[in-house]
Amino acid sequence: MTFLSLPLAWWGQLALFFAILLIAMKPLGLYMARVFSGERTFLTPLMQPLENAIYKLGGIDPKEEMGWSAYAKSFLIFSFAEGLFLFLALLEQGSPSIDPHLALNLTISFLTGTDWQAVAPEISITPMTQMTSLAVHNFLAAATSLALAIALTRSLARSDAQTIGNLWVDITRGVLYILLPLCFLFSLFLVSQGVVQTFGETVSVTALEPENAEHLVTGPVASQVAIKQIGTNGGGYYNANAAHPFENPTPLSHFTQLLAMLLLPIALLYAFGVMIHDKRQSFAILASTLLLLLPLAFLIAAAEQSGNPLLNVMGVDQTLGNLEGKELRTGTTGASLWTTMTTATATGSVDSALNAFLPTATGVALVLMQLGEVLFGGVGSGLYSMLVYVLLTVFLAGLMIGRTPEYLGKTVGVFDMKMISLVILLPALTTLLGTALSVTTAAGQAGMTGSQAQGLTQALYAFSSASNNNGSALNGLNAASPFYTLLLSLCMIAGRLGIGVAVLALAGSLAPKKATPVTKRFLDTTTPLFIVMLSLCLLMATLPYLPSLTLSATYEHFHLMAGN
Amino acid sequence: MFKALRASLSLIAAFTLLLGLLYPAAVWLIAQTAFPHQANGSLVSYQGKIIGSELIGQNFTSERYFWPRPSASGERPYAFSTAGASNQDPANPALVERVRGRIAVLSNAHETQSGMIPADLVTTSGSGLDPHISPAAALYQAGRVATARRLTPERVHALIKEHTENKTLGILGEPRVNVLRINLALDRLGGGRP
Numbered sequence: 001m002t003f004l005s006l007p008l009a010w011w012g013q014l015a016l017f018f019a020i021l022l023i024a025m026k027p028l029g030l031y032m033a034r035v036f037s038g039e040r041t042f043l044t045p046l047m048q049p050l051e052n053a054i055y056k057l058g059g060i061d062p063k064e065e066m067g068w069s070a071y072a073k074s075f076l077i078f079s080f081a082e083g084l085f086l087f088l089a090l091l092e093q094g095s096p097s098i099d100p101h102l103a104l105n106l107t108i109s110f111l112t113g114t115d116w117q118a119v120a121p122e123i124s125i126t127p128m129t130q131m132t133s134l135a136v137h138n139f140l141a142a143a144t145s146l147a148l149a150i151a152l153t154r155s156l157a158r159s160d161a162q163t164i165g166n167l168w169v170d171i172t173r174g175v176l177y178i179l180l181p182l183c184f185l186f187s188l189f190l191v192s193q194g195v196v197q198t199f200g201e202t203v204s205v206t207a208l209e210p211e212n213a214e215h216l217v218t219g220p221v222a223s224q225v226a227i228k229q230i231g232t233n234g235g236g237y238y239n240a241n242a243a244h245p246f247e248n249p250t251p252l253s254h255f256t257q258l259l260a261m262l263l264l265p266i267a268l269l270y271a272f273g274v275m276i277h278d279k280r281q282s283f284a285i286l287a288s289t290l291l292l293l294l295p296l297a298f299l300i301a302a303a304e305q306s307g308n309p310l311l312n313v314m315g316v317d318q319t320l321g322n323l324e325g326k327e328l329r330t331g332t333t334g335a336s337l338w339t340t341m342t343t344a345t346a347t348g349s350v351d352s353a354l355n356a357f358l359p360t361a362t363g364v365a366l367v368l369m370q371l372g373e374v375l376f377g378g379v380g381s382g383l384y385s386m387l388v389y390v391l392l393t394v395f396l397a398g399l400m401i402g403r404t405p406e407y408l409g410k411t412v413g414v415f416d417m418k419m420i421s422l423v424i425l426l427p428a429l430t431t432l433l434g435t436a437l438s439v440t441t442a443a444g445q446a447g448m449t450g451s452q453a454q455g456l457t458q459a460l461y462a463f464s465s466a467s468n469n470n471g472s473a474l475n476g477l478n479a480a481s482p483f484y485t486l487l488l489s490l491c492m493i494a495g496r497l498g499i500g501v502a503v504l505a506l507a508g509s510l511a512p513k514k515a516t517p518v519t520k521r522f523l524d525t526t527t528p529l530f531i532v533m534l535s536l537c538l539l540m541a542t543l544p545y546l547p548s549l550t551l552s553a554t555y556e557h558f559h560l561m562a563g564n
Numbered sequence: 565m566f567k568a569l570r571a572s573l574s575l576i577a578a579f580t581l582l583l584g585l586l587y588p589a590a591v592w593l594i595a596q597t598a599f600p601h602q603a604n605g606s607l608v609s610y611q612g613k614i615i616g617s618e619l620i621g622q623n624f625t626s627e628r629y630f631w632p633r634p635s636a637s638g639e640r641p642y643a644f645s646t647a648g649a650s651n652q653d654p655a656n657p658a659l660v661e662r663v664r665g666r667i668a669v670l671s672n673a674h675e676t677q678s679g680m681i682p683a684d685l686v687t688t689s690g691s692g693l694d695p696h697i698s699p700a701a702a703l704y705q706a707g708r709v710a711t712a713r714r715l716t717p718e719r720v721h722a723l724i725k726e727h728t729e730n731k732t733l734g735i736l737g738e739p740r741v742n743v744l745r746i747n748l749a750l751d752r753l754g755g756g757r758p
Contacts, residue, residue: 013735078572120646192599194602197591203614206616209623209625212622212624214622214644215645216605222591223592224588239647250732307683314660316686320698323684326690328696333735356652476651
């Protein structure tokens with residue numbers, strides 16, 4: 001694997017990708033900061049009547065601020081109410097019907113923004129339910145996540161404060177001013193590329209060879225794909241997800257969907273800097289993120305470009321890379337970049353068959369999820385998880401140099417460290433426990449396919465994906481049995497509600513602290529040294545997974561090489 | 565508690581109306597007006613019948629046509645309702661067996677070809693519906709199609725060149741040939757119809 005082994009097209013894609021994102025991050029970040037500070041924007045004349053109507057209906061006073069416990073309670077009640085709606089909608093959708101345990105799994109999956117799908121949606125879920133339930137909760141999951149990140153940001157920006165914002169206002173403004181306008185424009189672009197938008201029509205086609213006559217099923221796909229990518233949710237209208245030509249028809253639809261995954265996370269990072277009045281902090285976090293993400297992106301691409309060694313010896317020309325499970329309009333270069341970004345951002349949408357990736361690439365995708373979805377991460381969840389790591393790094397650095405750990409002039413105390421540990425350790429705990437249960441019980445083993453190492457990879461992948469609310473799947477695993485649907489549901493709840501409440505508690509503890517003016521006395525969190533240390537702390541978080549990664553992806557890699 | 569419940573239910577109701585009905589309906593309205601062809605599945609008509617979608621691959625087995633990539637769609641190759649991937653990992657013996665079988669079929673049908681077989685002709689795609697093959701895969705089959713249709717090889721090569729789509733912006737995707745479109749062009753040329 002040399003640098004030369006990667007085609008220029010991959011480097012070109014990477015450069016264009018980050019160039020566009022870095023240009024977009026400032027204006028969009030400034031705009032988002034305005035939205036969440038309750039300021040006027042150019043959309044105010046259009047959206048304000050709607051916004052006020054929603055407040056009136058809900059008996060919400062937009063000026064009323066919440067303390068962390070009220071914010072957390074509202075978050076839990078809102079999640080529960082969403083869950084009830086979704087569950088009933090899925091159970092009562094009529095024909096086709098799905099089992100209650102699968103409906104529960106789907107409910108929790110969409111409620112938490114994971115979008116893990118244990119059923120083929122175009123077969124098991126009606127177009128109406130996809131449109132009026134799943135897509136709606138994609139918006140709400142993203143908006144709730146955004147709200148939590150903004151609440152944590154406020155707790156750092158404010159000094160001596162008892163409140164961290166109003167959940168209802170944050171969600172409403174997030175949807176009306178950010179998600180809805182972006183998705184509206186993006187879905188129209190997607191339609192221009194060939195993504196379908198109907199209310200669920202079936203077209204009969206005769207085909208050139210008559211025995212291949214088909215019924216093509218269309219539906220409200222473009223409007224759903226837009227939020228699936230922009231909201232980093234990942235749930236497809238079709239089972240084949242972003243590999244399906246009706247969801248992702250051209251190289252341009254592919255590239256723009258790729259951009260859509262990172263657009264809000266990167267802009268939110270900028271908005272964070274604006275809201276705490278210190279944009280250097282945003283760029284420091286950005287640098288730390290890229291320091292880890294770029295080498296990992298390279299590893300995936302290089303592995304896939306080298307092709308399957310077993311096919312090389314059979315006289316197959318793999319100039320285009322490991323094409324099994326990939327579409328030509330995407331190419332190996334595009335699919336590698338997509339897989340990097342979809343696992344880095346908690347989106348989990350797939351444009352190619354992950355199970356067919358080479359073990360090195362699957363292993364890296366696993367690590368990207370196990371990092372806790374912090375390399376840009378999901379909309380909102382990426383920022384709050386990253387800030388938790390920043391605080392951890394500040395704490396460790398403080399210990400090393402014998403000073404009180406402080407971030408933005410706020411002391412990191414004992415309670416804060418407890419919450420930080422909880423956020424970092426909870427997903428590791430649920431991932432490893434779930435994996436252990438799967439490989440040691442008959443019910444767990446029943447779902448696995450392929451070799452034993454492959455089975456371990458599949459289970460590890462599924463539980464990493466659920467615990468970190470990613471939603472991508474290796475698909476070799478048959479996860480539709482009650483064993484997996486229920487266990488994975490628990491992991492998704494822990495990864496969302498457990499971590500959400502811990503983050504809000506952290507915000508509640510940080511907000512009242514007086515921010516002492518930052519002087520030279522303090523640790524500077526924007527120096528190259530701190531940036532590198534933050535990256536190292538992130539890497540450290542993958543240590544609990546090292547034994548299982550060795551037994552799964554690493555073993556498979558050597559197994560494959562030995563077979564060559 | 566009651567206050568939060570009322571706010572929750574109101575938000576869910578309002579947003580279900582706005583995001584679940586009005587938003588997709590608005591997208592639908594504009595899509596059907598501005599891009600009716602794309603919004604309805606990019607359908608292709610021939611001799612008064614809808615013969616397929618340019619985005620959705622279909623299977624071809626006759627020697628008079630270019631063949632698509634193998635498909636792992638559950639029911640049968642290129643079945644729309646069971647679209648999906650093989651999900652076989654690279655070391656899976658079943659994958660190796662399948663590729664070996666495919667190579668045998670291809671070599672048999674293209675006896676004049678002695679070079680390497682392009683990977684896309686022996687691997688299944690992510691959706692099982694990939695409508696494209698690489699230009700190399702089309703050239704590999706050109707001789708067979710030309711013989712079956714009693715066309716000159718140059719004519720078929722020209723057709724491939726004409727139907728090759730390049731990388732978008734020079735970097736996105738791979739150069740590719742739409743199998744349905746090129747086969748339709750072959751039928752329009754006539755020649756060798758049995």
